[in-house]
Amino acid sequence: MPELPEVESVRRSLTRARLRSAVRSIWRSEHALRTGEHWQDEHLSLLRGATPQRWERRGKHLLWRLASKSNEPLGMLVHLGMTGRLEVARTGAPRALHTHVELRLHDDRVLRFVDARRFGGVRARPWEALLAEPPLCDLGPEPLGPGFDGACLYRVAGHSRRALRDVLLDQRVVAGVGNIYALEALFLARLHPLLPAQRLAASAWDRLAVAVRQVLEQGLRNGGTTLRDYRDADGNAGSNQQALWVYGRAGQPCRVCGAALQGFVLGGRGGVLCPVDQRRPRSRRVS
Template identity: 40%
Template sequence: MPELPEVEVSRLGISPHLEGQHINQVVVHDSRLRWPVPDTVQQLAGALINRVERRAKYLLIDTTKGVLIMHLGMSGKLRVVPASTTLVKHDHVELKLQNGQTLRLNDPRRFGAVLFSQREELAQHPLLHKLGPEPLTEAFHADYVIEQAKGRTQAVKTFIMDNHVVVGVGNIYANEALFKAGIHPKRAAGRISKARYQRLVALIKETLLAAIEQGGTTLQDFTQVDGQPGYFKQHLLVYGRGGKMCMTCKTRLREIRLGQRSTVYCPQCQR
């Protein structure tokens, strides 16, 4: 599933092609996504696209007539191509632009979403209103994390992956940041010192930024808007390496399940 860096890479890829353009038509070839594509998306015909934003893993196409909310789900991809380009299988929704280009959502598994909201109602949208702060902003800092962690006995890995605490720290990046910080993924969130949280917060930011710079992490389905793979996979230290040797101490990495997600750690480096 695309995580925050992959969604941010998609945003960076489509923004220059969309911002400042008018939408001629919203075409829904198949509305059967995670939730049925609502008829209200047709209100965007004739709208000017102001900007393309991101909140957590949601892309927000802000226009003069409302906001299109898009989620890539498990396998969604976005392409900007000439409107005359032949449709391919699983092209479900497209925004046809006045300049002759079109934005297409291709989603083989149909777990993606295309929804509509008025700008003034966006903050209270059911998908957005309970989300925690963005990890790459100043709102995400050690004091905030410590306050959220007070009294919590849950594992720190599932804690930092909780979107009510902070958004976008998906499984890949939680594994990597905890390894770099030397924190065992099963350690209780409420029993970690301020100094260690300061380091973890900094490393979460560093890891996410590095992944964005590398174009995301291509494991199965994700590619960039231009079709190129994300290259951060080449920099993974623990994720997907269960049973292999730690690159730091040569201890064999262990793989367990936490919160139903694969978790890889070094029993020597992480305490």
């Protein structure tokens, strides 16, 4: 599933496409997307006649800001889910299989949302409403933003009994981190992924916050991690999968100490750790 670096890479590629012409028409396939709550009412017809302004990102969500014909700010929210992607093409270029939304612009270009497994979602709203409603209103801080640090993680998760890996996956704690970057950050911070969050001292939270930023920045520099389907709007894959420390490497040697990396499963989701670099500490307080 695309995480912050992948979604941000898509945002940058969409910005480069310089979509400026108003939306002329909207086509929607007959298949429902992302059946979860908040996503059934797509309201895509709101976008007819609207003029695109800019692409933003919040956590793993893309936001397209547009101005309506009467100059009201509108937004289109996109979640890529597991296999979703956005592509810009010429009008008339053949639609990829599994295209579910097509916005045709006046400059004879189209923006398409393609999603084979349909866990992604697209919806339109007045801009302020979009920001004030779930899922955006529930998101925690942006890890690459100015205010993110160990104190900020401690405030929301410092008393939690949950495992560190699951704390990092909680979008209310920090927005945009998923399983890949959570496991990578825990490795860099030399913290055991299954350690209860409440055992961390302030210094360990600081180390973890720094590690989260480092792995996300590296992912971004590499254009994202491509496991299967991820592509940016230009169709480019990322290369960060070659730089991963632990994710997807169970049984292979640790790049730091050479020990065989171990897989684990928690809450139905797999993970990987180094038994040497991420040893479970005996002391109650982990610094």
